[in-house]
Amino acid sequence: MDKKMSKCIDLMRILVSDIQGAPFLGDDFSQELYSIWYEHAQRDAATAFEYLDENFTNQDDIIRAIDKLLK
Numbered sequence: 001m002d003k004k005m006s007k008c009i010d011l012m013r014i015l016v017s018d019i020q021g022a023p024f025l026g027d028d029f030s031q032e033l034y035s036i037w038y039e040h041a042q043r044d045a046a047t048a049f050e051y052l053d054e055n056f057t058n059q060d061d062i063i064r065a066i067d068k069l070l071k
Contacts, residue, residue, distance in 0.1 A: 004055045005065045011048040018044050 018041040023033045056062045 002065075005068070008048075008051060008055070008065070011044070011051055015041070015044045015048050 018037070021037060022041070023030065023037055025034075052062070056065065
């Protein structure tokens with residue numbers, strides 16, 4: 001696997017981890033906890049999208065990189 005795809009996978013794992021850690025909107029919902037989570041998720045999403053834009057200039061690049069991983 002090339003370095004660009006490896007870095008992309010790492011960033012996606014961080015982003016998915018952030019999303020999975022979203023606070024539950026129940027009776028004991030904490031606005032502060034939500035704000036902290038939201039800030040982290042937004043930061044990591046922006047980082048991941050910037051990386052994709054810089055390193056995978058079009059959809060074909062991404063598809064080829066994913067195809068290489070799955071072979």
